[in-house]
Amino acid sequence: MAGFKHALDVTREQDFSAWYQAVVTGADLAENSTIRGCMVIKPYGFAIWELMQKILDDKFKEHDHVNAYFPLFIPLDLFEKEAEHVAGFAKEMAIVTHHRVEHRDGKLVPTSPLETPLAVRPTSELIIGESMARWVKSYRDLPLLVNQWCNVVRWEMRTRLFLRTTEFLWQEGHTAHETEEEARAETLLMHGVYKWFICDILKMFGIPGQKPEYDKFAGAVDTYTIEAMMQDGKALQSATSHYLGQNFSKAVGITFQGRDERLCHAHTTSWGISTRVIGGLIMSHSDDDGLNLPSAVAPYHVVIIPIVRDSADSADIMEYCTSLKKELSQKSIRAFVDRKEISPQNKKWDYVRKGVPLILEIGQREVNDELVCCTTRTTLEKGSMSRSEFVNRVASMVLEHDETLQKRCEDNCKRRLNSSVKTLGEMKEFFAGSGNGFVVAKFNPTVTDVSALDEMAVSVRCIPTQQSNTVGKCIITGTETETDAVFAKSY
């Protein structure tokens, strides 16, 4: 690759963090706003989120969930009802204290203080639970299977576009069940939906598993997670599903008359995935030329760039491009004709940076000979083929693109998966080198003091669902255990 100029100013090897920022900017996905920690999701980035929403929303509804909408604000006295929960969020809540402003000394200042301050929701277990408490009377009213798409706010001191922002968008599912068994089945069902979404739809490399005791969601009995590996070997917690037991139903009073006519507390769950996953998608598939997108969430599968060198040809070329777009649309291929007046060479690289799977350049030669000139985003290979062949092959070319992405990501991640570490010393060696990645090692799941990992900046990411079922010594305590855990640095 010597001498080859990449489409971004910085490569992954030079500076992974600067490269990430360059991919986001180069693809025009998002930008920082003037409000501390809040991002603007620009149209191309938002189009990816819309495609994600549609895929997930359809799947949730397939499983009988319904959408609803609950208040943005949560009174502080409601928050106090679940002690662990409030402890988990107290340090990062935006609080509304006034409901008016006035000019004083030429400056706008808040007036009309509220009696009870309101938290801007960091998550909605309590406020949705309170509604559920009103809705449930008998076991016949269960299960309640509710989902909400919304914004949430967690005050973050160090923010990064998509990965960690003060405000983010997400969906939060909240369900209430008659029995523990049903609630646990729901928790696992949605954990499975997330695994499908992250690994099969987004083609990311993710390890499903359970969070260790010390790192569960604040107020949960059990937390399930998909830990995805990024190209630098770090982990991104990509979607979580929680079995909440009766903790929240006792806090807000979700009671019902059971089959034996006795008053019972419901068992609840919650599960969510956020715009953070866009950051994970970027760090899984992008390369030194910019973004790469799996077809399911690519706003366009094909971009068609008219190359007009002589304005006399313009009408012919545009007509060819437009009719080609129409033909592709009929095959459910999302195609787009670029019409902006910038030089053709720049245009192609714009779409390379945006990760459009197939980039067509159409000039007078293509029109005359009924050809397309096609660049494949993953390989940047460029070739000519007849228009009819392209139209016939386009669906399989998109599939091939997806397979290339998935294989590339999987190969990279599997290389960084280490199962031979047996001691803390070996683990330190692994994480000290350039060999970042996931270490699968023995861990006693009841351990809550993991300070031995701190100097490596490593944490227990999950206890993977797939266990080796061998006995070994816990990497922290040295006690015998059967449990494997995944250790990694993380975002």
Next chain:
Amino acid sequence: MAGFKHALDVTREQDFSAWYQAVVTGADLAENSTIRGCMVIKPYGFAIWELMQKILDDKFKEHDHVNAYFPLFIPLDLFEKEAEHVAGFAKEMAIVTHHRVEHRDGKLVPTSPLETPLAVRPTSELIIGESMARWVKSYRDLPLLVNQWCNVVRWEMRTRLFLRTTEFLWQEGHTAHETEEEARAETLLMHGVYKWFICDILKMFGIPGQKPEYDKFAGAVDTYTIEAMMQDGKALQSATSHYLGQNFSKAVGITFQGRDERLCHAHTTSWGISTRVIGGLIMSHSDDDGLNLPSAVAPYHVVIIPIVRDSADSADIMEYCTSLKKELSQKSIRAFVDRKEISPQNKKWDYVRKGVPLILEIGQREVNDELVCCTTRTTLEKGSMSRSEFVNRVASMVLEHDETLQKRCEDNCKRRLNSSVKTLGEMKEFFAGSGNGFVVAKFNPTVTDVSALDEMAVSVRCIPTQQSNTVGKCIITGTETETDAVFAKSY
């Protein structure tokens, strides 16, 4: 109708306001939360909003608009940049002042005050404008056609479900253009989209027009509105579209290099419709038995209720219902099979209250003879027909349902439209009686003091697009004018 028991406890004639609340509750659309002025949109109500969103979103995209997402928070110092705008919203803004809470004396209290307090967005002209200022450099970057679906907060002292709530959901379109002409064309284009949505899709009776000078959006040059008439003759402002001139682009600096290479300020627009329109839909079409829904936004066109009197028949009946649902789905009819274990008689009335256009009851007799027993929601007429005839006719039955709704609404509203009022005295007489409605009378559009209308609790709703082009005396000042205006009480 003497002796006929309605499905609600209160009729429109008895108490319109209590009836409205009963329709909302009876159809299970929404409820008040424990947070002052914030509502919970329940699953059935939210399904209506989702259908509205899809219809509008597709139409916006057809007209080349793209969705994006901007911060929930607006720093107060940004708000100060447009004086009229801030004056319009100062009295109703929720203000975030702290970003942490702590326990003190056993109570959670806000800590870590912010340097600059943040308003929770009541609307996003300034925060989106600020992004646009970064995005626009040259006339080639224009137009920018952006839309956002989100929640907004306006602190309301007197709230009513859907009609007036502290938090509500909406879409807000924001566009920037090179010339006044283009921005004005966009304002009118979107005004036209709203007219189409409200009158043609929702089958409501709405009068499109312009807001008088004294009642424009805070910061706008011109505001266009659809004023819909409710069954009690009052007006509901249902969607607005604003030409903002260069007011906001000057406040936040949306400048670009024009074709003549000089620095220019963009001309901007904004336009929005909110969950408020669900309140308007309810008050347009519902009757003393509950909700009525036009098919475009009806979560189900057909509900199928199995009537099982002998459990031995249950499997047969369920199979018949399920296969019928499948057959209807293939015809793009949204059908739903009710499976809840409550008595059949209650079930039918549940769906009457929910406004499902066609309600089928299927018992053993229907299964044996391949029939359906169908109740039409608008007329409550019940009849039997063969299953195959129903499947063939269902699409046209849904259309007839829509026509019935539209005609009923139009007939009622036209009866309440008065064009003969010439003086304030006559107007007082009109609004003093039970004859609420819209008065079309002469109004000098430059008048800003309309206090003469206060004792009637009437306002100028709009200057309708359709003008009589006759000369007459302004109802307030007595001066001659050609302009007709619509006067009404309003929500």
